[in-house]
Amino acid sequence: EAGVAQSPRYKIIEKRQSVAFWCNPISGHATLYWYQQILGQGPKLLIQFQNNGVVDDSQLPKDRFSAERLKGVDSTLKIQPAKLEDSAVYLCASSPRGGRATEAFFGQGTRLTVV
């Protein structure tokens, strides 16, 4: 079974530029998460999708961050414009069933550096 795929693995941009990250979850997984992991901290949930609907985006900075999940499969997370404090690893995860999270499967993440 293929795992959660993320791209790119690394990205360096200047502040005020835009950036987008892509995630392909495990086939058939209903729930998709985006987490932000700042160096030395635990992952912080940014947004959670159930199929193509948003379940929780309470911690997403909506003035600069946006995310979508097309047709309930792939997802894209965008930052526009980026700030220095957005430097972090962005983790995508998926979970096999809607309504009951028995576990989340993680991709390798995208390391973003904003200079």
Add this chain to the structure above:
Amino acid sequence: AQSVTQLDSQVPVFEEAPVELRCNYSSSVSVYLFWYVQYPNQGLQLLLKYLSGSTLVKGINGFEAEFNKSQTSFHLRKPSVHISDTAEYFCAVSIPMNNDMRFGAGTRLTVKP
């Protein structure tokens, strides 16, 4: 919302010694509990999980954890660690009905020879 506190940010230990990584959670409803491990430049890998049933949960790589509802804890243990166990360990909690998974700040386990 539920939350997790990992009581130790760093735990140094010698090889073959036992280790315990502490985790406490807060929630007004029943929860699922998880421990994940993260090796450098990699994503998170599930070590073990508690969903229901026996409070002692065994996972991969010789790790186990015990769910204690009265103390709202889910401490991770291993009787004898190896150099290869050096990594960051995260405790996580989720609410079964909404898949909302929250993580602690992590504990860096360093195993020394």
